Amino acid sequence: MTDTTHEVAKIRTRGKYTPVELDESEILRRGLDTFAELGYAATTVRELARRLGVSHNFINDRYRSKENFWRAVVDFALLDVQAGLDERLAECHDDEERLRNVIIQLYRLSANASAMNRLMADESTRDSSRLDHLHRRFVKPFWDSIEPTISNLVAAGRIPRVPTHLLYFAVTGPALALAQDPIADRLNPAVAPVAEQDRNSMADALSTLVLHGLLPPSRSDTTA
The missing domain is CATH 1.10.10.60 (Homeodomain-like)
Structure with a gap:
């Protein structure tokens, strides 16, 4: 050769x-x-x-x-994510149930897909063509799917009337935080590392906390 x-x-x-x-x-x-x-x-x-x-x-x-x-x-990474959320929404009978179900599902997805969660959190801080792609591929379809539900709850007085981006952050912000395992481990040094914990249980605990703030018990529920 x-x-x-x-x-x-x-x-x-x-x-x-x-x-x-x-x-x-x-x-x-x-x-x-x-x-x-x-x-x-x-x-x-x-x-x-x-x-x-x-x-x-x-x-x-x-x-x-x-x-x-x-x-x-x-x-x-986002393949079929919106389809799964839409399926959960279609199973619900009223706006409060829709919001509860979509938050529970979103947080579970986020907790079990930490890499995509970290990528989304990082890119959301930068004005770029990549953020345009994320907005087109996931953010807009997701928000369009639940915006009527949230608008109905705002009109009914169940959710405060605040700017749209604040409502978006209230719903999705905690989900993005589920990717922050290193700081979570430092805040809870006495328990097992977050990565080793039941991710669904952790997501459900967070969704319960968030939903208690977004949808506190109504007067009728409290009376009952």
């Missing part, structure tokens, strides 16, 4: 011709974990390649850019 032929062979071995042993879902899952841990700016294509065990050309060859890969990761 000539030196030139040998060099071409080496390039093909470490370049885009390198076989990828991971399936698509595992590629996207590892990408999600990396973006959630490091943040978008600090996540380099080289670091992604290292964690995926592929050549540094892989991301650009398959997804054309780091941002396109990020979008694929987000779409993968």
Whole structure:
């Protein structure tokens, strides 16, 4: 083999011709974990390649850019999330039940998907095309699905009349906090690490607390 032929062979071995042993879902899952841990700016294509065990050309060859890969990761992580929430809403009979059910479901989803939760919390602080994608892909569909319910509860006097963004934060803000395991562990040093606890139980305890503030018992309930 000539030196030139040998060099071409080496390039093909470490370049885009390198076989990828991971399936698509595992590629996207590892990408999600990396973006959630490091943040978008600090996540380099080289670091992604290292964690995926592929050549540094892989991301650009398959997804054309780091941002396109990020979008694929987000779409993968949010697949069917809104459909599941819509299904829960359709099972309810009144506005209070709808709000209770969607908050319980949202918090459980958030508690069990901490990587996506961290990514969402981080990106929500930055004005970017990525936030536009999150808004279009999840935030707007989610808010559109429960806004009529919340408006009805505001009109009935069950929820205070405040600006829309504050209502959104009141509903979703605690869910984003479920990704903050390190500070939670420091606040509760005497108990097991949060990551080892029952995530659904933790989410349900938080939803009970939030709902008690958003929907305190009505006069009729108190009287009864």
